[in-house]
Amino acid sequence: MYRLLTPFDYFEPQSVREAVELLARFGHRARVIAGGTDLVISMKKRQLTPECLIALAGLEELRFIEFDPVAGLRLGPLCTHAEIARSPLVREHFGMLATACNEVGTPQVRNMGTIGGNLCKAGPSQDTPPPLVALEAKLRLLGPQGERVVPLDQFCTGPFCTVLSSDELVVEILIPPLPPGGAGCYKWFTKVTVTDETLAGAGVVVVRGPGDVCADVRIGLGSVAPMAIRARKAEALLRGNRPAPGLVWEAAERAAQEAEPRSRAAYRRHLVKVLVNEAITELWPLTADLPGGLG
Amino acid sequence: MSGEFAVVGTRIAQPDGPAKATGEAVFAGDVRLPGMLIGKVLRSPYANALVRSIDISGAAALPGVVCVLTPDDVTDWNTFDRGMKDMPLIAGGYRIPPEEAVVNRHPRHFGDAVAAVAAVSEHVAEQALALLAVEYEQLPFVLDPEEAIKPGAPQVSPEAPGNIGKHLTYPFPSGDVEQALAEADVVVEGSFRTPKQEHCTQETAASVAYVDSAGRLNVYSQCQLAHLARRELAHIFKMPVHKVKVLTPFIGGSFGQRGSLCAEPLAAALALTSRRPVRLVFSREDHFTSLESRTGFKRVTVKMGFKRDGTLTAIKTDMLGFLGAYMACGPMASVIGMSLVMGLYRCDNRAGEADMVMTNTPPSGAMRGFGNEVMSFAVEQLMDEAAERLGMDPVELRLMNAKHQGDVAPFGLNLESTYLEDCLRLGGRAFGWRPKAEITSAAVEKGVAETKGGPRVRRGVGMCAMNHCSGAAPLYLEHSNAIVKFNEDGSVNLTVHPAPVGSHIWGALSQICAEELGIRAEDVNIVTGDTDVTLFEYGSDASRSTYAIGGATKRAAQQAKEQLLAFAAEKLDAQVEDLEIRDGVVYVAQAPDRSCPVGDLCYDAIYSFGGHATNFAGKQSFEPEWNSPIYGAYFAEVEVDTLTGRVKVPRFVTAMDCGTAINPMSVEGQIEGGLQQGLGYALTENYAIDPQTGVVQTTNYDSYKVPGSMDMPESTVLIVDEPDPKGPFGAKGVGEPGMVGIAPAIANAIYDAVGVRMREVPITPEAILAALADQDRE
């Protein structure tokens, strides 16, 4: 690895429109830079040597946190992990996302790194995708042809690959509100030290329905597959049923089977089982008398 | 204990603290000189290869590139041993052959230097590096020491037939081990494995070199052994020693790694070739792949015999270590480890051997503990097993086998002082060590009965004992010097050359000097860091600086004081024997009204017109022929998550007998820092090499994990603070031991918690789960 970067042209667009125009002009030769915590390292490693960098940091229109009971939470991609983890709105309505953002790297990385960068990096072990896929978040993308909205679980197409074309930007992250009786949490296990990368992560949402059955459950798994995935077979086992300990354990085992880790595979699967079991066991009692959703 | 001293034993702030707290302190990488170039090193991507050719045309044509160094350009210089042991440093004529060149035509490991560039900026240097086109011929390689000693394995070094770099035997054997083992009532044995550990000094290796107009080579060096570095650099570049000057800036950590040459030969070579100042700072990746890291052991087999009453009667050791591609400092890790740990307890029958094997991996060397940690990991776990088998408390077993003053010390010398018993008792009390009955039953039952159905997280406690050396007499060269000079205001210049690696050595030496002279520590200026100015100094390693350089300092101060007092006796019309110095004032005993400030005496002696002008100064060479072992006891509490295998260490207590604590705050700091490194060694740090390719996989902190602030236990440090008869004001060393006992205490606590014996570090969650699964099957 090198310590310094190779030369590039640098642009500081004054609006999202201008940013998109620049992207359209330079295409694959350009990269946008948000917090830079990922991109700068790739450039030091010479994995990426873009000819031109387009800095988003000045675009205040991409930095917002808003909540509406009907539409849910709207997040600007430029929000840093620290801002999201601290946000009273996020903590109140989607605590699991605040938890995940608080788990990213170190305090300095959380001060610099953005949620947009985290999603666009699209590495297998990013921390925000597992809770966000469980929350069925959507991304609003903007390109020269206009806007489109993509569900997060269709955004990633492989490790470090997304549906984003070279002239598109993520301009908003939308999280629909949880249904009444819903609760969620993020559980994770780091590789080695406390601040280390996540070895296995599980974002789980449970919704209690009439008859005290599990009306809905969504399990997002991170670090155990090429990208964050939903453990849909495990979800199906639980949906419509009472999550008795035996069933929860069975579902957790099923989730572990759905995982496809590459390295430390047996252990990661084992952790998925432990984390999913822990999450659902913890969440179920919380959903007992919830007026509205509580992520 | 230190109540009798005025300065020794006080918690003074370090003289270099403000410079470091404000960013003013200059480290090697901070040196900036006019016209300075930036160096970069090209490293081999292969475990073993021959450089067929290097096309430098692209790099040389790049504007701003001043010189490119290839293996063809260094043939006029000598090859060298980075560990600088190509001289009889070690008693018994132990020699390491000069094996490497500044850049190598035959790179023997991933990361070995094959070329270097110097350019006007770091940007240009990086660009030039990328333009060097090297054609390699890949050669067969061997990475595993067990494979390396098989017939037909690729030869790593022409100097090591059969890849045995060194076969070493325990230097202090006694009795008949086999017979003693055969006659023992209880025999415990085990085979252990320990990895390489990277020092992870926060500052990477760096050096700045330039040739001055007098033709002298000036080198800013982080070497802990500055005078040896000067000698070795003179040898490499075929210069007389006086043509080389080594300058020591602040050093951002060492932990043994800077006991060898690191960036210096390359920086000097670039400076000599370009005739411009050159700064060379290793990247973290350079660091991980080219410097010596802690010597790893593929196998350490230990067998111990006991009588039924707990008396240790026999200990036998067999070690297989890996040296990597250069012998450097690695081999001695076995001898030091065996000597220390097999000499910790009274035991009449001892024998040990080690094969130190060469492999195509980055070299191994000294790191805090230097073999002690490996042998402790093995022996102190076996002590615990023995205690269980004998039905004894682990603390009791250690107490009953502890050595006493006057016994033979680990390195064969007289044992000057030991307060191991105090360490065990004090530490045990602070920790809340449980009575014997509770321990044995808990350990046994937990292991067998409770694993199923017990609580998910199990707590356990474990402990171990340790001894370490203060310097390495009589095994290594031990030679220190100090000059103490009085200034006309009564302050003192102390000229010494320890390595300012962060061990608070300037403060400690100023305290020793001030105590001897009866002045304040802040009135001692440390003059250091320039081999032109300082007398010969072996340097700072083996926990020796306070002990040996402190010894030289005390003697030099004494000499200067004698001159001062003789002068004062005349002035005050008194007998020298009746004089004493307190707070910078010379008093006549029983006549407090007859006194004179030290400053006045010094002034009068210097600004004298009576034919008696003199500048009080002492200069002493000191070669300790003794070695006062340091003793310690370590107590760990762990929590083992039986579902995930993760081990947490919430609490740790260390009790240390390091003689008089010259500055208790510094002593605590060494022990607390040792805990961080020991914890990493025990649980998190795993230097990984791809077994297929020999590529180092952990080359930075993103993959190699040292403990952070949130990983650390609550730490309690207890200092026994009893003076040693030999050390300056009773001090012994304390640099290394903090790290040594951590892993064995943790491993013993894990056993206590879940009943499995972990015989390999780092102890990973997967290894815990596997061990628990094995236990279930049984």
Place this chain on the structure above:
Amino acid sequence: MKVFAGFDINGQTHELGIEPHQLLIEVLRDHLGLTGTKHSCGVGNCGACTVLVDGVPVLACMTLALAVRGKRILTIEGLAGGPELHPLQRAFVDLGAIQCGYCTPGMILTAKALLDRNPAPTAAEVREALAGNICRCTGYVKIVEAVLAAAEKMRGREVAP
């Protein structure tokens, strides 16, 4: 292509001609000679290069210099703001929290940002705030003690008239 840009570093404005690909750490160390900001890992893991940008700890080894033009940058050289050490510096020196000193500038600046936000942190909060700053020498024990001691000192100072 050089760009002329204004930097507010330690309360002083610097007009510098820099290239877009230069990192903040280069500008500080190589252009301005502020070598108190240290380089160690270069990949964001160790915090040795920490500086405060508008009061927030960021890593100079992965920040583009141009990205922080016009913002308030504080490096260790600017902390004391006079001949007297800042209470954090004082506490680090007096309580033995500095060994080799290489992590010290980053540690102290990270701690300053914490105390600005939370003048009365618990030991656990201090550990959390310093989780991105590796120290290989001290085991963090005395560092945490020093931050707590400085916090107390600074609270006392604010109360005093």
